Amino acid sequence: DKAGYKHFMAKEIAEQPSVLSGALSAYLTETGIALPEPGLDFDKIERLVMVACGTAFYACLTAKYWFERLAGIPVEVDIASEFRYREPPITPGTVALFVSQSGETADTLAALRYCQGKADKIVSVINVETSSIARESDLALPIHAGAEIGVASTKAFTCQLNALLLLALKAAQSRGRIDDDGLHEFMEALRALPGVFNIALDRDEVIAKAARQIAEARDVLFLGRGLMYPLALEGALKLKEISYIHAEAYASGELKHGPIALIDKNVPVVVLAPRDSLFDKTVSNMQEVMARGGKVCLITDAAGAKAAGEDVWQTIVMPEVREELTPLLYALPAQLLAYHAAIAKGTDVDQPRNLAKSVTVE
Numbered sequence: 001d002k003a004g005y006k007h008f009m010a011k012e013i014a015e016q017p018s019v020l021s022g023a024l025s026a027y028l029t030e031t032g033i034a035l036p037e038p039g040l041d042f043d044k045i046e047r048l049v050m051v052a053c054g055t056a057f058y059a060c061l062t063a064k065y066w067f068e069r070l071a072g073i074p075v076e077v078d079i080a081s082e083f084r085y086r087e088p089p090i091t092p093g094t095v096a097l098f099v100s101q102s103g104e105t106a107d108t109l110a111a112l113r114y115c116q117g118k119a120d121k122i123v124s125v126i127n128v129e130t131s132s133i134a135r136e137s138d139l140a141l142p143i144h145a146g147a148e149i150g151v152a153s154t155k156a157f158t159c160q161l162n163a164l165l166l167l168a169l170k171a172a173q174s175r176g177r178i179d180d181d182g183l184h185e186f187m188e189a190l191r192a193l194p195g196v197f198n199i200a201l202d203r204d205e206v207i208a209k210a211a212r213q214i215a216e217a218r219d220v221l222f223l224g225r226g227l228m229y230p231l232a233l234e235g236a237l238k239l240k241e242i243s244y245i246h247a248e249a250y251a252s253g254e255l256k257h258g259p260i261a262l263i264d265k266n267v268p269v270v271v272l273a274p275r276d277s278l279f280d281k282t283v284s285n286m287q288e289v290m291a292r293g294g295k296v297c298l299i300t301d302a303a304g305a306k307a308a309g310e311d312v313w314q315t316i317v318m319p320e321v322r323e324e325l326t327p328l329l330y331a332l333p334a335q336l337l338a339y340h341a342a343i344a345k346g347t348d349v350d351q352p353r354n355l356a357k358s359v360t361v362e
């Protein structure tokens, strides 16, 4: 049931505030973060290997920053179809973590089975709790996104990020990297996030306007640094998936190493850049784009919009949140941008050509 929305995707984007709120209450207690039994012995983890496909892979790439920064755990992230055939060595102390909305993705399941008997623990982050991946894991963490019908993953992505961030925070606490006050501050910021999501969704008109312009392009680039780099990849995937516009994402710092050759007035560049610790670096990349006639669509916060100057083509202003939470928040404008571009193109948003919701064959 689309609940009055034109598409499941629109409904699933719009319900993210309430879905996130439910997902948070499944894990947050008065005093901390409660994981399902049997939990995990975070002190013993020497290495985390994360494996997934598509959007779930981008959730893993984001979580790498959190696990490294917050919990001090070395992390490797891989695409399931590469991992399974490369058969990488799994050293003692390794926890293998698989992320899959459906829990049935063939490559991810095969990668999980490869790790059975080799990794210390098999953990999964899934939406479908009865799925094969959940059943074959030592610990399965539900993301509590509710059924996702649209082929383009939206609320499952933000809920994957949420579950992974909570796991990283729990690891940080067990490893003595965050004290009680620090954890509580974080929990407060998370509890406030559904309300912040609502503010972001209220920017729909501005985002739709930018999307209609972007929809005229044949190629679009997405740029981001740090936590915004995986989100740039996700934004580009979303756009190509449902609007069929060719989109590529690069880490901003890679621009000079090749992709800058593509820049001209016909290639819009979506820059994801909250005013965080890396903002100034991204702005200088953005200026390189503008100096070559590139049209920048900047997704930032009020401070970022002010600092970016007036030559920016389109600015989408997000509310401010602490740096670690920006991937969850900035996912919303990225999704809306793709959605409205697809509407402008008149494509089948919920059932894009050639794609299946669950890829159960490799």
Ligand code: M6R
Binding pocket: 053, 054, 055, 056, 099, 100, 101, 102, 103, 104, 105, 108, 151, 152, 153, 154, 237, 238, 241, 357, 358, 359
């Ligand atoms: O069910 P899974 O999370 O394992 O699916 C992984 C990908 O197939 C999926 O995220 C795909 O990339 C989406 N269509 C992206 O919107």
